[in-house]
Amino acid sequence: MDWLLFSKGILIAMFSYLEVLVKQFIPKKKKSLGGEIVLITGAAHGLGKGIASAFSKHQCQLVLWDINKQGVEETAEECRKLGAFVHSYVVDCGKREDIYRTADKMKKDIGDITILVNNAGVITIGGLLSIKDEDIQNMFEVNVLAHHWTVKAFLPAMIAKNYGHIVTIASVSGWVGAPFMVTYSASKSGCISFHQTLKEELHLLGKDGIKTTCLCPYWIDTGFTKDIITKVLPLLDTEYTVNKLMEGILTNQEMIVLPAEANVMAKLSSLLPGRVPRFATKIERTVIDRYKNQCQSCK
Numbered sequence: 001m002d003w004l005l006f007s008k009g010i011l012i013a014m015f016s017y018l019e020v021l022v023k024q025f026i027p028k029k030k031k032s033l034g035g036e037i038v039l040i041t042g043a044a045h046g047l048g049k050g051i052a053s054a055f056s057k058h059q060c061q062l063v064l065w066d067i068n069k070q071g072v073e074e075t076a077e078e079c080r081k082l083g084a085f086v087h088s089y090v091v092d093c094g095k096r097e098d099i100y101r102t103a104d105k106m107k108k109d110i111g112d113i114t115i116l117v118n119n120a121g122v123i124t125i126g127g128l129l130s131i132k133d134e135d136i137q138n139m140f141e142v143n144v145l146a147h148h149w150t151v152k153a154f155l156p157a158m159i160a161k162n163y164g165h166i167v168t169i170a171s172v173s174g175w176v177g178a179p180f181m182v183t184y185s186a187s188k189s190g191c192i193s194f195h196q197t198l199k200e201e202l203h204l205l206g207k208d209g210i211k212t213t214c215l216c217p218y219w220i221d222t223g224f225t226k227d228i229i230t231k232v233l234p235l236l237d238t239e240y241t242v243n244k245l246m247e248g249i250l251t252n253q254e255m256i257v258l259p260a261e262a263n264v265m266a267k268l269s270s271l272l273p274g275r276v277p278r279f280a281t282k283i284e285r286t287v288i289d290r291y292k293n294q295c296q297s298c299k
Helices: 003-023 046-056 069-081 096-109 133-161 182-204 238-250 260-268 275-284 288-298
Strands: 037-041 061-066 085-090 115-118 164-169 210-217 255-258
Touching: 037 046, 037 133, 046 061, 046 069, 046 115, 046 238, 061 069, 069 085, 085 096, 096 133, 115 133, 133 164, 133 182, 133 210, 164 182, 164 238, 182 210, 210 238, 238 255, 255 260
Parallel strands: 037 061, 037 115, 061 085, 115 164, 164 210, 210 255
Antiparallel strands: none
16 A cells, blocks of 8 residues: 555545535635526426526526426426526436437527536335336436436537536435335435536546536425425425525535435445444334335235
């Protein structure tokens, strides 16, 4: 082992922790979003709809994608009432060809986007052996692979200008896996890794003008969480989550884990003995009670 290099790594780690601590007490400068062209996937409802509404207040030009035609058009109309200039497209983010085709059309209609918010996501809850193969495939196609296709479509223009912002919507379950959500947790873990490695790749390419932000929220009360039963941490309010995300984007924050208690567990999960995260999961029991009996026949 190269002890000199190892010691240098330890010093860098110590300095980084000190830097993070000091920055907690320094007010963060917020950037302007006026004039940005923002693409938000999964904008018809829930978190995506809230994000679109928030960007509408910053004099941005919005581009909204969703598979739900009525929903995305309703979101677009609400954003227009807030003063935003909005384009909406019906896109199936589970289909690569649909993403590339719409991206090409957008570039002709609007130009190059400067902020990409990869928010579209799907979830199927249940034991791994009880979930249909097509549902597993769909979760990875929408939750993970779509991020690759959108970034491949829009990153070249950002690189050419060394300017842009890529936002990845992941989940706390990507840090601490949730039982009976094996595929969903794995897909969100993939999102986190995608964000982290893309960030480092851009840095090594000298493209520090392109910012990246990853949001990892606990379960959000969006109406799509009826199967989620929480006993310790309450469901997150959509407006609160959106506000925290916007603050992170405005200050170029790289990782946002909500709430603070989940952030602590996420950061410590890889350091704690296996029984501790397992105990925490049993206490929370988000979906265990409902699906455990259903999976007995799968043993």
